[in-house]
Amino acid sequence: xxxxxxxxxxxxxxxxxxxxxxxxxxxxxxxxxxxxxxxxxxxxxxxxxxxxxxxxxxxxxxxxxxxxxxxxxxxxxxxxxxxxxxxxxxxxxxxxxxxxxxxxxxxxxxxxxxxxxxxxxxxxxxxxxxxxxxxxxxxxxxxxxxxxxxxxxxxxxxxxxxxxxxxxxxxxxxxxxxxxxxxxxxxxxxxxxxxxxxxxxxxxxxxxxxxxxxxxxxxxxxxxxxxxxxxxxxxxxxxxxxxxxxxxxxxxxxxxxxxxxxxxxxxxxxxxxxxxxxxxxxxxxxxxxxxxxxxxxxxxxxxxxxxxxxxxxxxxxxxxxxxxxxxxxx
Amino acid sequence: xxxxxxxxxxxxxxxxxxxxxxxxxxxxxxxxxxxxxxxxxxxxxxxxxxxxxxxxxxxxxxxxxxxxxxxxxxxxxxxxxxxxxxxxxxxxxxxxxxxxxxxxxxxxxxxxxxxxxxxxxxxxxxxxxxxxxxxxxxxxxxxxxxxxxxxxxxxxxxxxxxxxxxxxxxxxxxxxxxxxxxxxxxxxxxxxxxxxxxxxxxxxxxxxxxxxxxxxxxxxxxxxxxxxxxxxxx
Numbered sequence: 001x002x003x004x005x006x007x008x009x010x011x012x013x014x015x016x017x018x019x020x021x022x023x024x025x026x027x028x029x030x031x032x033x034x035x036x037x038x039x040x041x042x043x044x045x046x047x048x049x050x051x052x053x054x055x056x057x058x059x060x061x062x063x064x065x066x067x068x069x070x071x072x073x074x075x076x077x078x079x080x081x082x083x084x085x086x087x088x089x090x091x092x093x094x095x096x097x098x099x100x101x102x103x104x105x106x107x108x109x110x111x112x113x114x115x116x117x118x119x120x121x122x123x124x125x126x127x128x129x130x131x132x133x134x135x136x137x138x139x140x141x142x143x144x145x146x147x148x149x150x151x152x153x154x155x156x157x158x159x160x161x162x163x164x165x166x167x168x169x170x171x172x173x174x175x176x177x178x179x180x181x182x183x184x185x186x187x188x189x190x191x192x193x194x195x196x197x198x199x200x201x202x203x204x205x206x207x208x209x210x211x212x213x214x215x216x217x218x219x220x221x222x223x224x225x226x227x228x229x230x231x232x233x234x235x236x237x238x239x240x241x242x243x244x245x246x247x248x249x250x251x252x253x254x255x256x257x258x259x260x261x262x263x264x265x266x267x268x269x270x271x272x273x274x275x276x277x278x279x280x281x282x283x284x285x286x287x288x289x290x291x292x293x294x295x296x297x298x299x300x301x302x303x304x305x306x307x308x309x310x311x312x313x314x315x316x317x318x319x320x321x322x323x324x325x326x327x328x329x330x
Numbered sequence: 331x332x333x334x335x336x337x338x339x340x341x342x343x344x345x346x347x348x349x350x351x352x353x354x355x356x357x358x359x360x361x362x363x364x365x366x367x368x369x370x371x372x373x374x375x376x377x378x379x380x381x382x383x384x385x386x387x388x389x390x391x392x393x394x395x396x397x398x399x400x401x402x403x404x405x406x407x408x409x410x411x412x413x414x415x416x417x418x419x420x421x422x423x424x425x426x427x428x429x430x431x432x433x434x435x436x437x438x439x440x441x442x443x444x445x446x447x448x449x450x451x452x453x454x455x456x457x458x459x460x461x462x463x464x465x466x467x468x469x470x471x472x473x474x475x476x477x478x479x480x481x482x483x484x485x486x487x488x489x490x491x492x493x494x495x496x497x498x499x500x501x502x503x504x505x506x507x508x509x510x511x512x513x514x515x516x517x518x519x520x521x522x523x524x525x526x527x528x529x530x531x532x533x534x535x536x537x538x539x540x541x542x543x544x545x546x547x548x549x550x551x552x553x554x555x556x557x558x559x560x561x562x563x564x
Contacts, residue, residue: 174363176371266347
């Protein structure tokens with residue numbers, strides 16, 4: 001914890017590692033709070049766009065379970081599959097659906113219950129702590145549970161955020177898996193978890209542990225910069241105009257040579273414009289960008305006309321997503 | 331005649347900034363190409379062997395030997411209007427002109443035969459890379475080679491920072507076998523300051539800036555080809 005600077009995190013499991021809130025319960029709770037703040041009745045929502053790394057059930061999709069919890073009738077449903085950036089995919093699909101005129105409102109919900117993966121019993125089943133390497137332990141100190149939601153509407157209402165553009169760049173073609181669940185501890189063993197005769201054997205081989213290839217993390221930072229430079233080159237992103245930068249990573253990942261390069265090339269965003277709640281909320285994966293946006297707005301930091309850049313780098317197999325928003329209305 | 335020494339500027343011009351952004355993108359593109367080169371992929375995936383390491387050194391040596399030659403030729407191609415750049419290149423040539431000896435010692439330390447590495451011919455990628463660099467270095471005032479320096483020095487840093495420990499971890503060789511990889515750990519500020527100074531000095535018009543970026547891109551492609559060929563040639 002000293003190394004990552006995280007002071008507080010939230011778990012939806014208790015000290016005995018029993019689940020206190022399911023992933024769907026957290027998602028539904030965030031969605032209800034979001035809808036309570038809006039005059040739009042939940043039953044009239046046209047699209048429900050959901051993201052999580054791992055639902056409570058393997059199938060059906062997480063969105064189905066959230067819809068059931070919310071009791072939204074005959075909604076168009078989307079569940080995006082991925083990790084942190086899956087929420088940005090869910091927002092983009094919802095926003096595009098409004099732009100096409102197919103719906104007038106879309107509810108985006110993201111929730112994460114990673115602590116269940118981090119129970120001591122999971123590590124014991126995979127050979128105990130003596131069998132653990134830093135890659136399988138790393139995320140134990142980072143991940144946190146949480147959920148967030150946002151309502152998208154085709155017409156602005158009161159003080160709100162306009163989505164200017166959403167873009168992402170995936171690099172799975174070039175780089176190996178950096179964070180994942182499903183492969184055994186033995187790197188020479190090419191099987192994935194369902195290839196084992198029983199799930200118990202898969203677990204014993206460490207194939208159900210969440211792992212981060214810490215050595216490849218530096219690549220994530222570089223690819224985050226790479227995407228921003230692509231957008232600057234295209235003329236889509238004007239970094240000097242950004243008033244608030246909400247990043248799923250904290251600024252301490254961008255120190256040293258890369259920070260100097262960003263300043264010298266005029267591609268930086270001054271540190272006083274960065275906003276993060278990583279240190280108080282932990283890394284809530286897919287939910288993090290919505291939780292961060294909510295806290296940012298509640299703090300009253302956005303004035304009308306302010307430009308906000310959200311950046312969500314997903315280390316899974318290197319996908320970086322960017323979302324540009326403008327605060328509008330009274 | 332410019333006699334002043336090349337130093338870090340307080341800030342780069344708009345063109346200098348745009349060029350630096352393009353160079354950073356060219357570097358990321360190079361890293362991306364490297365990541366799919368089979369021998370580098372094995373390093374990432376953890377399947378890299380001692381045999382891989384020996385073949386890496388064997389295939390790097392011809393280009394490292396030639397490296398000192400193109401840098402020296404490059405220095406001699408700058409006229410009196412560019413003596414400040416020539417000074418930087420000369421120092422660089424002096425620093426690097428016997429690097430290959432370290433590489434040979436590393437190869438022998440891994441159990442390789444000195445004659446074998448000395449007789450190793452250039453692979454197809456090294457052939458193309460060397461031909462391109464020698465050609466550019468012979469042109470009058472070849473400032474575009476700043477782009478080559480950007481890629482090759484960057485790779486030196488990457489070898490030291492990302493490859494050396496990994497090679498030792500995966501193959502069991504000791505630090506006495508990875509001195510060449512570590513030799514280019516040039517992370518100090520003065521190195522970057524010099525680079526910013528050169529961008530400021532060289533990129534005074536769009537054509538010169540484009541030339542730097544093009545050279546960086548070509549060198550990156552050919553360098554990746556040199557490493558790809560390790561898995562093609564016996």
